[in-house]
Amino acid sequence: xxxxxxxxxxxxxxxxxxxxxxxxxxxxxxxxxxxxxxxxxxxxxxxxxxxxxxxxxxxxxxxxxxxxxxxxxxxxxxxxxxxxxxxxxxxxxxxxxxxxxxxxxxxxxxxxxxxxxxxxxxxxxxxxxxxxxxxxxxxxxxxxxxxxxxxxxxxxxxxxxxxxxxxxxxxxxxxxxxxxxxxxxxxxxxxxxxxxxxxxxxxxxxxxxxxxxxxxxxxxxxxxxxxxxxxxxxxxxxxxxxxxxxxxxxxxxxxxxxxxxxxxxxxxxxxxxxxxxxxxxxxxxxxxxxxxxxxxxxxxxxxxxxxx
Amino acid sequence: xxxxxxxxxxxxxxxxxxxxxxxxxxxxxxxxxxxxxxxxxxxxxxxxxxxxxxxxxxxxxxxxxxxxxxxxxxxxxxxxxxxxxxxxxxxxxxxxxxxxxxxxxxxxxxxxxxxxxxxxxxxxxxxxxxxxxxxxxxxxxxxxxxxxxxxxxxxxxxxxxxxxxxxxxxxxxxxxxxxxxxxxxxxxxxxxxxxxxxxxxxxxxxxxxxxxxxxxxxxxxxxxxxxxxxxxxxxxxxxxxxxxxxxxxxxxxxxxxxxxxxxxxxxxxxxxx
Numbered sequence: 191x192x193x194x195x196x197x198x199x200x201x202x203x204x205x206x207x208x209x210x211x212x213x214x215x216x217x218x219x220x221x222x223x224x225x226x227x228x229x230x231x232x233x234x235x236x237x238x239x240x241x242x243x244x245x246x247x248x249x250x251x252x253x254x255x256x257x258x259x260x261x262x263x264x265x266x267x268x269x270x271x272x273x274x275x276x277x278x279x280x281x282x283x284x285x286x287x288x289x290x291x292x293x294x295x296x297x298x299x300x301x302x303x304x305x306x307x308x309x310x311x312x313x314x315x316x317x318x319x320x321x322x323x324x325x326x327x328x329x330x331x332x333x334x335x336x337x338x339x340x341x342x343x344x345x346x347x348x349x350x351x352x353x354x355x356x357x358x359x360x361x362x363x364x365x366x367x368x369x370x371x372x373x374x375x376x377x378x379x380x381x382x383x384x385x386x387x388x389x390x391x392x393x394x395x396x397x398x399x400x401x402x403x404x405x406x407x408x409x410x411x412x413x414x415x416x417x418x419x420x421x422x423x424x425x426x427x428x429x430x431x432x433x434x435x436x437x438x439x440x441x442x443x444x445x446x447x448x449x450x451x452x453x454x455x456x457x458x459x460x461x462x463x464x465x466x467x468x469x470x471x472x473x474x475x476x477x478x479x480x481x482x483x484x485x486x487x488x489x490x491x492x493x494x495x496x497x498x
Numbered sequence: 499x500x501x502x503x504x505x506x507x508x509x510x511x512x513x514x515x516x517x518x519x520x521x522x523x524x525x526x527x528x529x530x531x532x533x534x535x536x537x538x539x540x541x542x543x544x545x546x547x548x549x550x551x552x553x554x555x556x557x558x559x560x561x562x563x564x565x566x567x568x569x570x571x572x573x574x575x576x577x578x579x580x581x582x583x584x585x586x587x588x589x590x591x592x593x594x595x596x597x598x599x600x601x602x603x604x605x606x607x608x609x610x611x612x613x614x615x616x617x618x619x620x621x622x623x624x625x626x627x628x629x630x631x632x633x634x635x636x637x638x639x640x641x642x643x644x645x646x647x648x649x650x651x652x653x654x655x656x657x658x659x660x661x662x663x664x665x666x667x668x669x670x671x672x673x674x675x676x677x678x679x680x681x682x683x684x685x686x687x688x689x690x691x692x693x694x695x696x697x698x699x700x701x702x703x704x705x706x707x708x709x710x711x712x713x714x715x716x717x718x719x720x721x722x723x724x725x726x727x728x729x730x731x732x733x734x735x736x737x738x739x740x741x742x743x744x745x746x747x748x749x750x751x752x753x754x755x756x757x758x759x760x761x762x763x764x765x766x767x768x769x770x771x
Contacts, residue, residue, distance in 0.1 A: 212727035214765040217735030233727070233765065241763040245543035248721040249500050249535075249583060260720060265766040387502045388539045388579050454723040456740070 201228030208450030229283035259398030274306030316352030326352035336368030417443025433466035529589035530615035537581030600626035605692025635661035698757030
């Protein structure tokens with residue numbers, strides 16, 4: 191009932207662990223799978239170890255809404271290669287999120303992760319608090335990078351989209367044209383918090399990316415828009431806390447959803463989402479969650495406002 | 499949520515150790531063993547055990563100068579701002595049965611969460627023994643001894659014998675329980691915080707003797723609330739910030755990283771010390 195397919199990846203639940211959340215150690219990733227996730231996306235892995243920004247680097251600013259600027263802290267692909275091997279012992283769908291500082295290093299990291307045995311690559315071209323976002327705001331760069339990696343990669347390639355652009359559709363089409371097998375929409379939204387007492391930005395980096403409840407309506411709109419123009423599947427990402435959020439993403443056109451920030455409520459929220467999704471589908475007599483995909487598009491929306 | 503608050507008092511505890519008191523939103527009530535993330539503006543943000551709490555009056559942390567961040571924190575003065583997130587994590591489980599034989603065993607700055615625990619135990623009428631150890635006299639963290647705790651319940655030891663008994667906390671503990679019957683051992687609860695190697699040895703003794711033990715662990719963390727994954731303990735994937743920082747002996751037995759490994763800011767696994 192909850193089975194979905196993204197490219198050639200068969201998932202037993204449409205819930206995917208979002209990149210950047212708990213994706214460091216095989217043991218915490220296994221816990222997320224045991225809780226019922228269909229796949230795992232790792233933290234973004236780069237060519238060399240990187241500590242990222244100092245703390246404060248993640249905190250809650252409104253209930254269920256977080257700001258972060260981790261700055262792509264990661265152990266580097268060589269160290270992480272062994273973690274990939276360990277994760278693969280448990281045999282669940284693994285998506286390794288990667289980034290590089292040049293097109294060549296993107297490719298190198300992607301191929302090494304593939305060699306480690308992962309099932310798909312997600313390229314991070316959109317981290318709002320790191321320089322790699324410069325690719326994700328440019329459709330030509332996006333196209334060239336995706337094409338370059340896709341040419342050499344045997345496993346599916348996903349592209350995580352940057353919402354901090356004028357037209358996300360233009361970038362998504364470039365990714366699709368370059369050969370991307372799916373897009374993940376959206377990465378966090380560029381944002382900032384200044385403390386009025388000390389008069390300083392609180393994040394060590396100053397600004398960061400917003401995730402969680404507050405960004406869901408923004409992400410839903412992006413998924414809705416993308417569904418109209420893309421042929422490849424969309425993984426909805428942003429503010430999924432319960433089964434209703436998953437249903438909403440599917441109605442907008444998502445083929446799966448990524449869950450991240452909500453895990454501060456505990457890993458077992460995933461099993462609750464799965465259970466409640468099944469109840470929803472049964473009550474509404476849908477045989478599969480795929481049957482509700484894009485349904486919101488069957489309703490006409492008003493294009494021109496009324497005048498007196 | 500982060501609360502930006504003014505420090506209301508700074509207390510000198512011993513060499514390189516200070517306690518810092520501040521007020522938080524009155525609706526928040528901490529439990530012993532929980533921690534908070536402390537932001538030192540312009541410097542860093544670090545997890546700290548809650549070492550003191552007086553309802554409607556103050557919260558306290560006790561900091562030992564170890565690096566740049568703890569130095570900056572210890573040098574703050576009354577009226578300076580800090581940011582506080584929490585209380586976070588689980589807490590020391592206090593037994594319903596007041597006849598349990600309770601030990602609080604702290605090494606060095608590990609005494610911080612035990613101090614808060616001791617005042618709560620005292621408040622609810624539990625009797626207990628404290629074993630406090632340090633390398634030498636001037637490093638013994640008395641943590642402005644809770645005024646309602648009788649000194650006779652406290653055993654001190656130092657590695658060099660400059661104060662109290664010469665030797666380690668574990669030796670004192672072993673000595674005390676050596677006369678315990680099997681029933682008494684089963685009826686014993688140990689709460690500990692300190693160098694992880696000390697806690698590892700202590701947990702081995704407790705598991706062997708069928709004593710219940712709760713240990714407070716510390717790891718590098720960014721979020722403090724189950725997102726960043728840096729504090730994950732292999733191979734169970736338990737998170738120090740969310741499933742901990744307090745772990746029971748049965749769990750500790752299965753955690754291979756206990757007493758051995760932690761992750762640095764990049765997520766690389768490194769040796770604890």
